Amino acid sequence: MSAQIKKSTYSDIDKKESKIEGEYLPTKKSSLPNITANDALANNPTLKNSTSLPLFSPLYQQIKELILKSLQVGEWQPGESIPSEMDLAERFQVSQGTVRKAIDELSGENILTRKQGVGTFVATHSEEQVQYRFLKLMPDLENSLKKGSSEREIISFKQIPASDFVANALAINAMDDVFCLRRVLSFSGxxxxxxxxxxxxxxxxxxxxxxxNAYGGPMYGFFEKAFGIKMVRAQERIKAVLPNSVQAELLAVSESTPVLSVERTAFTYNNNPMEFRQGLYLTLDCHYRNELN
Amino acid sequence: MSAQIKKSTYSDIDKKESKIEGEYLPTKKSSLPNITANDALANNPTLKNSTSLPLFSPLYQQIKELILKSLQVGEWQPGESIPSEMDLAERFQVSQGTVRKAIDELSGENILTRKQGVGTFVATHSEEQVQYRFLKLMPDLENSLKKGSSEREIISFKQIPASDFVANALAINAMDDVFCLRRVLSFSGxxxxxxxxxxxxxxxxxxxxxxxNAYGGPMYGFFEKAFGIKMVRAQERIKAVLPNSVQAELLAVSESTPVLSVERTAFTYNNNPMEFRQGLYLTLDCHYRNELN
DNA sequence: CAGTGGTCTAGACCACACT
DNA sequence: GTGTGGTCTAGACCACTGC
Incomplete structure (x- = not known):
C-alpha cells in the first residue's frame, strides 16, 4: 500500500491512498509473500528526513541505493554474482525494468559487471581485464603497459600519525595513525x-x-580480499615537478629531470576516501593517457 | 512474418528489396499493427555489406547511427533541438523506447543534451556550462577555473606543410597544408x-x-559556428617536460621549471581527427584534474 | 535444456517548461 | 493546456552460457 504511494509520486514523502494509480501494480502480488520490496521502499529512510532538496527520487534510484547498501555491508563480495534481475525485482517488488535501470547505472559506474547469459557480478580489481584500471600510464609506442613484465618493490613501510595534508585527504583527524609505504614500480626492467x-x-x-609482498596481484585486489575494502572511484591531481634528491636517486634520474606528480585519492562506497597516494611518474618513454568526452 | 525473422536476429543482413529505406514511413501502420519496426530493420542497409564481424546490431544501435549520420551531415546544428522522441520513433518506425535508448547513449557521450520538458538538443561547446569542457586545469585552492578572468593572445598564425608527426595525428598526408597557431592563455592575469x-x-x-580573435567564446564554439565542425571527443597524452628557451620566455619562467606537456587530438564525428595541439601548462598554483571510474 | 541478461514494444502516468 | 522528456510496468522474444 504505502509502497504504492511512493510510486505515485516517485517519492518517499507521501501519504495516504491517493491511489492516483493503484494501477501501477493493482492487487497483484499483494497477497503474495514478500513485503520486502514495498517495505524496503517504505522503510527506506534515505530521504525521509532530508531537509534539503531532493524531496523524492525515482524508484530506480532508490533501488540503486538499496543495492549499493547491500554491497557496502558485504552481502555480495567482489567477484561474486548478485541475484538475477528477476529475483531482485521480486525482492524489491518492482518490475524487472526498474531493477534493470538501477543496475544499468551501477554498471556504468563500474560497480557491477554484467555478463550476458551468466549473471551480474560485483566488479573487482582482481580480474585480468580491469587490473590497473586506475593506472593510466602508457608506453609512447605501444597501446598498453606490458603488465606481465612489471615488478614492484616496497622500500619502506611504517605506521605514523597523519600529517594535516594526508589527514585532510583521508577525511580523518590529524594525528590519527596511518600506514605509510613507499614503493617502486618497474616496467620491462x-x-x-x-x-x-x-x-x-x-x-x-x-x-x-x-x-x-606476499600477494601477487594488484594492491586494490588485495584490499578487497584482505579487508573487504572495494575502491570504486578515484580522483587525481597532476602536476609537473622536479624530484628531490632522494626521489631522483630512487628513480635513477637526475634532480633536473621533470616528472609527473600524480596525487590520487581513492574512494570506496559512499565517497569514503580510503587511500591517498602520491606517485612520481617518469615520462621519458611513456605518457599519462586520458580520454575526454 | 519476415518481421519476426528480423527481430529474431536483430539483424540487417536480410534479403529482398532493400530499397534502402524508401519506406521508413510507407503505408505504415497500414493494415496491421506492426511490420513497420521490423521493416526498419529489414531495410536498414547499415551493415549489409560488412564483411567483418558485427553481422548484426541491435535496432537502437542502428537508430543511433542514423541519428549520428543526421548530425554529421548537419541536419541539426549544434545548439538546435532535434525532433521529439515520438517524432523520431515515427520517422524510423520503431517504438519510442528504442529511440530513447539510442538517445540515452548519445546523451551519455555528450553528443546530445536532454532538457526535461523542453526537448533534446545537439550539444555545443558554446554553452556556458560546458565551455572548456576539455580543459581539465584547476586552481589548487578553488574548484574551478575562474573563466571570467581569462585572457588569451594569439602570438603567431601561419599556414605550413604538416610535419610527419602532425600529419599522422590528423590522419592527413605529410606536407598537406595545415594552419599552425600559437597562443598564450592567462588566468587571473x-x-x-x-x-x-x-x-x-x-x-x-x-x-x-x-x-x-574576433570571436569571443571558446575556440571549439567558433569552429562549430564558422566551419560546422563539432568536436565530440578528444584524447590527451601527458608528460612532464622542461620548456625550451622560447617557450620558457613566453611562459615567463626559467628553462628549469617543469611544465606539463599535454598533447591533444580532438575528433569530430566518426573518430575523424580535426585538431592536434600541444599545450604547456604551468602547474605551480594549479593542477590537471582527472576523475577515474 | 534452463536460466540469465539484452532487446523491443506498448501504454500509462509523472515532472517539467513554455505559452 | 499542451507537449516534452522521465519513470514504471508488463510481456514477448532473442542471444548467450553452462549444465
Whole structure:
C-alpha cells in the first residue's frame, strides 16, 4: 500500500491512498509473500528526513541505493554474482525494468559487471581485464603497459600519525595513525614509478609489508580480499615537478629531470576516501593517457 | 512474418528489396499493427555489406547511427533541438523506447543534451556550462577555473606543410597544408598555458587569426559556428617536460621549471581527427584534474 | 535444456517548461 | 493546456552460457 504511494509520486514523502494509480501494480502480488520490496521502499529512510532538496527520487534510484547498501555491508563480495534481475525485482517488488535501470547505472559506474547469459557480478580489481584500471600510464609506442613484465618493490613501510595534508585527504583527524609505504614500480626492467601510499590504520588493521609482498596481484585486489575494502572511484591531481634528491636517486634520474606528480585519492562506497597516494611518474618513454568526452 | 525473422536476429543482413529505406514511413501502420519496426530493420542497409564481424546490431544501435549520420551531415546544428522522441520513433518506425535508448547513449557521450520538458538538443561547446569542457586545469585552492578572468593572445598564425608527426595525428598526408597557431592563455592575469594548435587547411578554409580573435567564446564554439565542425571527443597524452628557451620566455619562467606537456587530438564525428595541439601548462598554483571510474 | 541478461514494444502516468 | 522528456510496468522474444 504505502509502497504504492511512493510510486505515485516517485517519492518517499507521501501519504495516504491517493491511489492516483493503484494501477501501477493493482492487487497483484499483494497477497503474495514478500513485503520486502514495498517495505524496503517504505522503510527506506534515505530521504525521509532530508531537509534539503531532493524531496523524492525515482524508484530506480532508490533501488540503486538499496543495492549499493547491500554491497557496502558485504552481502555480495567482489567477484561474486548478485541475484538475477528477476529475483531482485521480486525482492524489491518492482518490475524487472526498474531493477534493470538501477543496475544499468551501477554498471556504468563500474560497480557491477554484467555478463550476458551468466549473471551480474560485483566488479573487482582482481580480474585480468580491469587490473590497473586506475593506472593510466602508457608506453609512447605501444597501446598498453606490458603488465606481465612489471615488478614492484616496497622500500619502506611504517605506521605514523597523519600529517594535516594526508589527514585532510583521508577525511580523518590529524594525528590519527596511518600506514605509510613507499614503493617502486618497474616496467620491462625500467624503473618508472615511485609512489608513497597512505592508508588509515583504522580500516587496514593488521596490514604489513610482508602481507602486501606476499600477494601477487594488484594492491586494490588485495584490499578487497584482505579487508573487504572495494575502491570504486578515484580522483587525481597532476602536476609537473622536479624530484628531490632522494626521489631522483630512487628513480635513477637526475634532480633536473621533470616528472609527473600524480596525487590520487581513492574512494570506496559512499565517497569514503580510503587511500591517498602520491606517485612520481617518469615520462621519458611513456605518457599519462586520458580520454575526454 | 519476415518481421519476426528480423527481430529474431536483430539483424540487417536480410534479403529482398532493400530499397534502402524508401519506406521508413510507407503505408505504415497500414493494415496491421506492426511490420513497420521490423521493416526498419529489414531495410536498414547499415551493415549489409560488412564483411567483418558485427553481422548484426541491435535496432537502437542502428537508430543511433542514423541519428549520428543526421548530425554529421548537419541536419541539426549544434545548439538546435532535434525532433521529439515520438517524432523520431515515427520517422524510423520503431517504438519510442528504442529511440530513447539510442538517445540515452548519445546523451551519455555528450553528443546530445536532454532538457526535461523542453526537448533534446545537439550539444555545443558554446554553452556556458560546458565551455572548456576539455580543459581539465584547476586552481589548487578553488574548484574551478575562474573563466571570467581569462585572457588569451594569439602570438603567431601561419599556414605550413604538416610535419610527419602532425600529419599522422590528423590522419592527413605529410606536407598537406595545415594552419599552425600559437597562443598564450592567462588566468587571473597569470600566464598559465602556451599552446600550439594545428588544423587541416582543407577543413578550415578561410581561417585567419583575425577571425579567431574576433570571436569571443571558446575556440571549439567558433569552429562549430564558422566551419560546422563539432568536436565530440578528444584524447590527451601527458608528460612532464622542461620548456625550451622560447617557450620558457613566453611562459615567463626559467628553462628549469617543469611544465606539463599535454598533447591533444580532438575528433569530430566518426573518430575523424580535426585538431592536434600541444599545450604547456604551468602547474605551480594549479593542477590537471582527472576523475577515474 | 534452463536460466540469465539484452532487446523491443506498448501504454500509462509523472515532472517539467513554455505559452 | 499542451507537449516534452522521465519513470514504471508488463510481456514477448532473442542471444548467450553452462549444465
Amino acid at each position: 625500467v624503473v618508472t614509478i615511485l609512489e608513497d601510499v597512505w592508508l588509515p590504520c583504522h580500516s587496514f588493521k593488521g596490514l604489513t609489508a610482508d602481507r602486501l | 597569470v600566464v598559465t598555458i602556451l599552446e600550439d594548435v594545428w588544423l587541416p587547411c582543407h577543413s578550415f578554409k578561410g581561417l585567419t587569426a583575425d577571425r579567431l
